[in-house]
Amino acid sequence: MSDIATRYRTRADIFAAKIAAVEPGRWSDPSPCEEWTARDVVGHIIDMHAVMLRPLGRSLSPAPSVAQDPLAAFTAARADVEALLDDPATAERKVETPTGNVSVEQHIDQVVSADMVLHGWDLSRATGQDDTIDPAEVEAMWPHVQYIPDEMRIPGAFGPGVVVLGPEVEVPDDAPLQHRLLGLFGRDPNWSA
Incomplete structure (x- = not known):
């Protein structure tokens, strides 16, 4: 495999x-x-x-x-x-x-x-x-997520109604790596309903 x-x-x-x-x-x-x-x-x-x-x-x-x-x-x-x-x-x-x-x-x-x-x-x-993401996953994703192209954040760039990522959410530089990763993915790490 x-x-x-x-x-x-x-x-x-x-x-x-x-x-x-x-x-x-x-x-x-x-x-x-x-x-x-x-x-x-x-x-x-x-x-x-x-x-x-x-x-x-x-x-x-x-x-x-x-x-x-x-x-x-x-x-x-x-x-x-x-x-x-x-x-x-x-x-x-x-x-x-x-x-x-x-x-x-x-x-x-x-x-x-x-x-x-x-x-x-x-x-x-x-x-x-x-909601803890495996730290090995966070470490592996971190280098790549820092270079997300701007078009990935434009609604409809990959087709009608397709939203790949939201706008970056500002997270403090000293926040846990998972929080910084989520922010780059357009997630608020402190989100609650």
């Missing part, structure tokens, strides 16, 4: 555990993502799994909707992406993406896999769970 596949599985395990820990009455709670509820955060992650399949002419397998069963919906979407990663010929296949021509596994790693880390924080924050 490649490092990318292992990393994806680790992140998916953590995200699935966060979904499983949401108390039933909290799915409509607001999240740090403007206009999204906790359920919408999970729905976005499932939608991004579908985006990983699209360049291959595939779509998500039939599954319960996120409205019916968020965990089952995520588990099914996850299985579809893991099938891509488990087939070396597919994982290494080059596909055209908004950021250029990359392998399927690189696309997964750069988009939906990394998305689960940040949106895992959103889901945790929305539903009152421990």
Whole structure:
């Protein structure tokens, strides 16, 4: 199994555990993502799994909707992406993406896999769970997030209705690294509903 596949599985395990820990009455709670509820955060992650399949002419397998069963919906979407990663010929296949021509596994790693880390924080924050991001993840993301291109913060730059990142949130230089990371991603580390 490649490092990318292992990393994806680790992140998916953590995200699935966060979904499983949401108390039933909290799915409509607001999240740090403007206009999204906790359920919408999970729905976005499932939608991004579908985006990983699209360049291959595939779509998500039939599954319960996120409205019916968020965990089952995520588990099914996850299985579809893991099938891509488990087939070396597919994982290494080059596909055209908004950021250029990359392998399927690189696309997964750069988009939906990394998305689960940040949106895992959103889901945790929305539903009152421990929102600590693995410090190794924070350390690994830190060098890259400092060079986010301005177009990533422009609503609609990657298509109608697509918002990749919000404006940077100012965080003190001496704040914990996780807080500084979240600020660069357009999150207020002290957000509360």
